[in-house]
Amino acid sequence: MMLKLGVFELTGCGGCALNILFLYEKLFDLLEFYEIKEFHMASSFREHDTLDVAIVTGSVSTQRDLNLLHYARNHSNYLIALGTCATHGDVQASVEGKIRDKLEKVYGTKANPMRALDSTPIVQHVAVDYALPGCPYDKDEIYQVLISLAKGIEPPTKDYPVCIECKLNEYECVLVKKEIPCLGPITLGGCNAACIKSGVGCIGCRGPLPKEANPASEFEILKELGYDEEYIRRKFKTFARGELRW
């Protein structure tokens, strides 16, 4: 029997939904097991029904987002928070302050006709069955998760930092050898160390490694290398302010 899949987009750049379509011919493998009931980025077709799997991308930034999120949760058996907006809040959640003050700063008025909310990750609002961060995530990851689910296998979660995959690929360590500020040691892996492959430091887009991260030591290491405290703090907070109280 085919599984029913829905993809829901809250506030974000849209890249995470698009990234699913970038699976190209591999989408046909997914269609062996899933029928898509809602996927706004791909089609205007929509059939409201109970879903087996709901994928939610983006952060909760408006009342409409929150309503859509509740709808997705209430109509699905298995909900996947996909992308760092959904799992950690991402850049929009890194902006500090109250929504009314932000509105006033940008628009000159505290009026809120769009019913905007302070951006928060969806994990703060509903229970999720699987969280896959990344800005964007590696498209093969969602592929593996969806096929595993279709086969009745609980998809495994990553438990290691970016450093592990970096070393498995034998990329030169940019933190140790080039003194580039790299958040690899405290950031959840799964990206195959894409940034370090290109010789730049990890920017922490997948959020901190749950439980394991030692940001205090990373902070000291970067300070030792001569980076400004405020710079480091901002670097830490870019993607995951909502998740960790650095």
Add this chain to the structure above:
Amino acid sequence: MIVLRYVKLPQENFEEFFNSLKRWGKLYAPVKKGDIYSFQNVETLSEIALDYTRTMLPPKKFFVRPKDEMLKLKEGHWEEANGTEPIVLFGVHSCDIHGLEILDKVYLSDPVDPYYKKRRENSIIIGISCMPDEYCFCKSLGTDFAMHGFDLFLHELPDGWLVRVGSVKGHEIAWGSEELFENVTEEDFHHFREFEEKRTNSFKRSLNKEGLADILDLAFDSPVWKKYERICLGCGNCNMVCPTCRCYEVCDLWINAYEAVRVRRYDSCFMETHGLVAGGHNFRPTRLDRFRHRYYCKNYFDPESGFNCVGCGRCDEFCPAKIEHVKVLDKVREGLQ
């Protein structure tokens, strides 16, 4: 296996000898990649960094690969995934040869790891002499000189190389290019000893092994572990680059709707799930447990089998927190006094 004999390879024949090795398999040697060294496939002698200190990943990567396809699921059946091709590892340092021998004890004793065994049997190891840098402490572990575990070992001489033949295969290789070699003279031995002496005196670091097993026994609750645990990032870099770390994780990956591969990759005892077992119990639930565990594994885990450390210095060189292996153990020792 015993050392069969010594021969001399004059410098003018070095390149020809090097090229002759390609007959025996795909040739890998240390090359410089940015600010690190790495064993890579090479075609010409000029690509090699003969004076390299240490590669980031040890030669272990040829026998237990960082990401290793074991099996393929095809039409409902598992098939063996990887073929083995003969390889020649040129320019392996003594510490790494010792590292491979430690892995042999693990992967070649019952139950034998078939992947490891096949690759080991299809490999030729050509050792090369080296000078220690500020991270090396192999001398204090007795791994600074290899008596076995190689086919040929090249020692630098002012005008060429003193070659120790370490196996029947090594003998065959030397025999096959007999015209390139000469007999070793008294003068060559003199130069060899001179080099070794200079090398012995160049070590800046050493591990104090005296009573270490007892010290670790007594120091389980030492505050030193707690001090370092706060600095440690728990990133696992030390495990990834270690020539004797042997833990791996196995996972299945889908390649299409009905086919999959079973892959194993290096695992790290700094990961939370490393000590997690069925039922949710974790043998090493905190970073403190895991930090301490690595030191016990390397130095004490099974005192009968000796150290699981060869003093190559990789964990120190690639630790972002600059934690020094020898220093931690010295501090633990001091903490007891």
